[in-house]
Structure formats: C-alpha cells, structure tokens
Amino acid sequence: MDFLRPASWEEALAAKAEHPTAVPIAGGTDVMVEINFDHRRPEYLLDLNRIGDLEEWEVGAESVRLGASVPYTKIMENLRGELPGLALASHTVASPQIRNRGGVGGNLGTASPAGDAHPALLAAGAEVEVESVRGSRLIPIDEFYTGVKRNALAADELIRAVRIKKADGPQQYSKVGTRNAMVIAVCAFGLALHPETRTVRTGIGSAAPTPVRAKVAEEFLNAALEEGGFWDNGKIITPSVAKQFADLCAGACNPIDDVRGTASYRRHAVGVMARRTLTWTWESYRGTAARTEGVA
Amino acid sequence: MRVSFTVNGRPQEADDVWEGESLLYVLRERLGLPGSKNACEQGECGSCTVRLDGVPVCSCLVAAGQVEGREVVTVEGLADFAKQRAERGGCASGACGTSLQDAQGWAAQGQDSQTGEGAELSPVQQAFIDAGAVQCGFCTPGLLVAADEMLERNPNPSDADIREALSGNLCRCTGYETIMDAVRLAAARQGEVV
Ligand SMILES: Cc1cc2nc3c(=O)[nH]c(=O)nc-3n(C[C@H](O)[C@H](O)[C@H](O)COP(=O)(O)OP(=O)(O)OC[C@H]3O[C@@H](n4cnc5c(N)ncnc54)[C@H](O)[C@@H]3O)c2cc1C
Ligand code: FES
Ligand code: FES
Numbered sequence: 001m002d003f004l005r006p007a008s009w010e011e012a013l014a015a016k017a018e019h020p021t022a023v024p025i026a027g028g029t030d031v032m033v034e035i036n037f038d039h040r041r042p043e044y045l046l047d048l049n050r051i052g053d054l055e056e057w058e059v060g061a062e063s064v065r066l067g068a069s070v071p072y073t074k075i076m077e078n079l080r081g082e083l084p085g086l087a088l089a090s091h092t093v094a095s096p097q098i099r100n101r102g103g104v105g106g107n108l109g110t111a112s113p114a115g116d117a118h119p120a121l122l123a124a125g126a127e128v129e130v131e132s133v134r135g136s137r138l139i140p141i142d143e144f145y146t147g148v149k150r151n152a153l154a155a156d157e158l159i160r161a162v163r164i165k166k167a168d169g170p171q172q173y174s175k176v177g178t179r180n181a182m183v184i185a186v187c188a189f190g191l192a193l194h195p196e197t198r199t200v201r202t203g204i205g206s207a208a209p210t211p212v213r214a215k216v217a218e219e220f221l222n223a224a225l226e227e228g229g230f231w232d233n234g235k236i237i238t239p240s241v242a243k244q245f246a247d248l249c250a251g252a253c254n255p256i257d258d259v260r261g262t263a264s265y266r267r268h269a270v271g272v273m274a275r276r277t278l279t280w281t282w283e284s285y286r287g288t289a290a291r292t293e294g295v296a
Numbered sequence: 297m298r299v300s301f302t303v304n305g306r307p308q309e310a311d312d313v314w315e316g317e318s319l320l321y322v323l324r325e326r327l328g329l330p331g332s333k334n335a336c337e338q339g340e341c342g343s344c345t346v347r348l349d350g351v352p353v354c355s356c357l358v359a360a361g362q363v364e365g366r367e368v369v370t371v372e373g374l375a376d377f378a379k380q381r382a383e384r385g386g387c388a389s390g391a392c393g394t395s396l397q398d399a400q401g402w403a404a405q406g407q408d409s410q411t412g413e414g415a416e417l418s419p420v421q422q423a424f425i426d427a428g429a430v431q432c433g434f435c436t437p438g439l440l441v442a443a444d445e446m447l448e449r450n451p452n453p454s455d456a457d458i459r460e461a462l463s464g465n466l467c468r469c470t471g472y473e474t475i476m477d478a479v480r481l482a483a484a485r486q487g488e489v490v
Contacts, residue, residue, distance in 0.1 A: 001314070002315060003359070003361040005364070025359055025362070027357075028358055029339055029357050032339075032356065032357040033337075033339065033357065035359075036356065045315060047359065047362050094339065095339075095463050095464020095465075096442070096460070096461060096464050097353050097442070098354065100353055101353050101357065
C-alpha cells in the first residue's frame with residue numbers, strides 16, 4: 001500500500017489521474033472500518049486532509065457551496081439557517097466523534113442507500129461538483145446515485161464540493177432507528193417546502209437500492225396545494241391529501257428485508273414519516289405566513 | 297513509512313508504520329501509549345477517543361498518515377493538558393484546545409507525558425473516581441477525553457448536553473448513571489473554582 005499525501009487540490013487531481021485505483025480518504029469513517037476489518041486493501045490511499053479548500057464553504061445568493069470534507073459538526077454549527085434539512089440530518093449521524101470527522105463528500109463517495117445526507121440533498125435540491133484533470137462538471141443530485149453503493153464518479157474524478165440550494169422554506173428530516181445515537185437508518189425521509197416555486201421535494205433513505213425522491217407523491221402534492229390555493233391561504237392541509245401523499249411516498253419505496261428491518265415495515269414507516277414531516281413543515285410555513293400577514 | 301506528529305505536547309516519531317494503520321495502533325503499539333483502548337475498531341464504542349488538533353475523534357478511524365504534523369492529546373496527557381488550560385484561564389484567554397503554544401508550554405513542564413506518572417489528576421479524572429464512575433475501566437479513557445472536551449466548551453452542561461456529548465462512548469458496566477454523576481460533579485467543581 002502507498003499513502004499519497006497531496007498538498008493541494010491540483011496535486012490531488014493529478015494523483016488520482018495517475019492512480020485511478022487510489023482510494024480517497026477524508027474523515028476515514030467509512031474507509032478505515034473497511035481497512036481495519038480487512039474488507040479492503042487498496043493499493044493507494046489518497047489523503048484529502050491536507051487540502052484546506054475542501055473544508056470550507058461559501059454561502060452564495062442562491063446556494064451554498066459546501067466543500068467535500070466539511071465535517072457534519074460544522075454543518076450543524078454554521079449552516080442551520082441555510083441548510084436546515086442537511087443540518088438536521090447531520091445531527092442524526094453516528095456520534096460527536098464521527099461527526100467531527102465525517103462529511104458529505106464521504107457520504108456521497110460511499111453512496112450507501114442509508115447515508116443520511118442523501119435524503120436531505122434530494123429534498124433541498126443539489127448538484128455535486130466533481131473534477132478531474134480533464135475538467136470539472138456538475139452532476140444533478142438525482143443522477144448521482146447509480147446503484148447500491150455506486151455513484152456517477154469516473155475513476156479519475158474527485159468530489160470538490162456540493163452545491164445545495166439555500167432553503168426558501170421549512171425543511172425536515174426524520175429517521176427510524178433503535179436509539180438516538182450511533183444508528184444506521186432503518187429508513188429515513190427528508191422533506192423541503194419551496195414556497196418560491198410552490199413545490200415540495202422529498203428524499204427517501206434506506207428504502208430502495210439508492211436514495212430516491214418520491215416524484216409521483218411530489219407531483220400529486222404540488223397539484224393539490226396549487227388547486228386548493230394552500231400556498232396563499234395557508235390553510236391546514238386536508239387530511240385526505242396528506243394521507244394520499246404519504247401513501248404515494250410509501251409506494252415510491254423499493255425496500256428489502258434485512259437485519260435492520262423488513263420491507264413492509266420500511267414502507268409503512270416511510271409513509272408515517274412523510275405525513276409527519278409534511279405536517280411539521282406546513283405548520284411552520286403557516287406560522288411564518290400568518291406572521292407576515294399580521295405585519296402587513 | 298515514518299509519521300511525525302505531536303503527542304501530548306511533545307514531538308514524536310513512529311517508524312515502520314504500515315500505510316493502512318490507524319492512529320490508535322500507532323499510539324498503542326508503536327509509541328507505547330496503551331491508554332486509548334481498542335474495543336471495536338469501527339467507531340462504535342468511543343474507547344479510543346483522543347483529540348486531534350483539539351477535536352475529539354475515534355483514533356481507530358484516523359489513518360496514521362493523516363496525523364503527520366498534527367497534534368494529538370491522549371488520556372495520558374489529559375492531566376497536564378487540563379492543568380495548562382486552567383492556568384491560562386480556560387477559553388476566555390483564547391487558549392482553548394491544544395494550540396501549538398499550549399502544547400509547547402505544556403511540554404516544558406518536565407512531567408512524564410508518556411506514562412502520565414507524576415502528574416496530578418485532571419478534575420474530570422478525579423470526579424470519575426469520586427463518583428464511582430469506573431468499574432472495569434475499559435471505557436474510561438475515551439469518556440474522560442470526551443467529557444473533558446465538553447466541559448471545556450460548555451462549563452455548565454445540562455443533562456441532555458452531557459448525554460449528547462457522551463453518546464459516542466459505550467460502557468458495559470456502569471449503566472451510565474455514575475458517569476452522569478461524575479460529569480455533573482466535575483462541572484460543579486469547575487464552577488466553584490471560577
Ligand atoms: C460508527 C459509525 C457510525 C456511522 N453512522 C452513520 C450514520 O448514522 N449515518 C450515515 O450517513 N453514515 C454513518 N456512518 C458512515 C460514515 O460516517 C459516513 O458515510 C461519512 O459521511 C463518511 O465521511 P468520511 O469523510 O469519513 O468518508 P471516508 O471514509 O473518508 O470516505 C468514504 C468514501 O468516500 C470516498 N471519498 C471521500 N472523499 C471523497 C472526495 N472528495 N471525492 C471522491 N471520493 C471521496 C472515499 O474514497 C470512500 O469511498 C457511520 C460510520 C461509523 C464508523
Ligand atoms: S475502538 Fe475506536 S470506537 Fe471502538
Ligand atoms: S466501566 Fe466497564 S465498560 Fe465502562
């Protein structure tokens with residue numbers, strides 16, 4: 001094994017081009033487990049810890065450019081306002097020690113269907129900024145996950161950052177597990193209201209081979225909210241609409257039975273989380289809508 | 297490969313390190329610092345917790361090569377580390393964490409950072425003993441490092457804060473109540489001193 005230690009982003013891209021089998025290591029919270037247990041013996045480890053740019057983030061007008069190695073702890077501490085869904089999801093990851101090291105770049109690199117960042121990214125809307133010596137490209141988050149623990153990265157590419165839409169409305173994240181800490185999701189659900197475009201986006205974790213959006217459910221809800229004038233009148237969402245939305249979210253799952261839970265439990269739980277997160281975010285939207293009206 | 301880094305304020309070198317080796321292995325097997333415990337090697341138990349540039353991490357999940365040039369504090373150095381911090385007035389002076397300056401100042405004290413011998417106990421260590429929070433002791437080093445860091449950031453923690461800060465540390469013996477007592481005790485004593 002060789003340990004490659006690039007001091008800059010350019011050096012890292014050059015090293016990855018020269019050694020496409022090199023395994024990048026950021027926080028190491030996935031990579032080191034595999035090495036400790038002899039599940040993986042890479043020829044090259046490519047350490048990204050020296051590249052300071054990857055630990056920085058920029059808040060722009062529309063989106064946040066989140067460096068690939070920004071640890072979850074920093075997201076929770078600094079980006080709760082801009083990225084509430086991702087901040088909530090980050091807080092559910094493992095433990096303080098893991099959150100101090102692990103980040104979204106590693107979560108995307110592993111691309112586990114159970115990764116907690118994914119539902120939040122899908123719901124918020126995001127693009128993954130990847131780069132190689134050949135150039136840089138933006139991969140829409142919907143196209144990033146290509147299979148179980150597979151992603152759209154080419155062998156010579158590295159993740160530079162994730163560009164995540166800044167929240168324009170309430171967001172929620174919900175996760176089922178056996179305790180509050182140190183739990184890989186049995187299943188998880190992210191939901192974001194986008195009042196500016198009058199749309200709702202979702203993300204489902206651990207209930208299909210890849211993280212997925214519940215697109216049919218989104219379309220149904222968008223139409224129902226529009227039709228009923230809900231975005232303007234701020235009324236409570238009709239229970240039948242919420243139920244239909246929840247059923248469609250459950251229907252978007254393609255889960256398996258495994259040690260953490262059965263397929264039918266996962267489908268059921270996703271429906272419950274969909275209804276709850278919709279209710280929570282909508283209550284919060286109505287609250288702000290009512291306040292603005294009161295002021296005017 | 298060779299890895300050079302600062303351990304408990306003193307420069308150290310480890311030789312013949314295998315590229316896939318963890319920081320935990322280097323500390324225990326190459327530097328003779330067995331305080332950090334190896335229980336799971338997969339980030340689940342927290343018994344290997346150390347501070348890396350001031351931040352609590354599972355040393356079993358840090359690749360040895362990643363610590364080149366960086367600073368590590370282990371449970372063996374905790375007593376001196378806490379003493380240094382107290383002498384500088386804690387966070388108020390901006391000397392929070394393991395800054396290079398802190399580390400250098402600390403190294404000048406001439407206490408044996410390798411074994412911790414000759415050093416007084418840190419307030420958190422003393423509180424764990426006084427509260428009876430140590431049974432088999434295997435989880436204790438990780439809990440001490442994590443609890444000490446929390447009290448540095450948050451001198452007045454609620455029970456929820458303590459549970460959250462220690463949620464990455466497993467204990468199979470105590471049932472956690474005496475550990476909660478110990479951290480509350482350390483916080484209360486810290487409050488009295490100020
Ligand atoms: C005890 C424990 C509990 C956990 N609990 C959770 C949990 O609750 N939720 C959850 O989602 N995850 C959990 N994880 C998994 C892990 O912490 C996350 O996936 C984390 O986001 C990984 O980030 P990292 O920086 O540590 O990744 P690393 O281990 O450094 O890398 C992970 C993968 O991404 C690749 N990679 C890293 N950076 C880049 C880059 N810039 N470009 C291209 N590829 C890259 C690596 O090559 C590797 O394949 C847990 C892990 C442990 C050990
Ligand atoms: S040995 Fe590192 S967390 Fe258990
Ligand atoms: S005292 Fe034995 S594991 Fe905690």
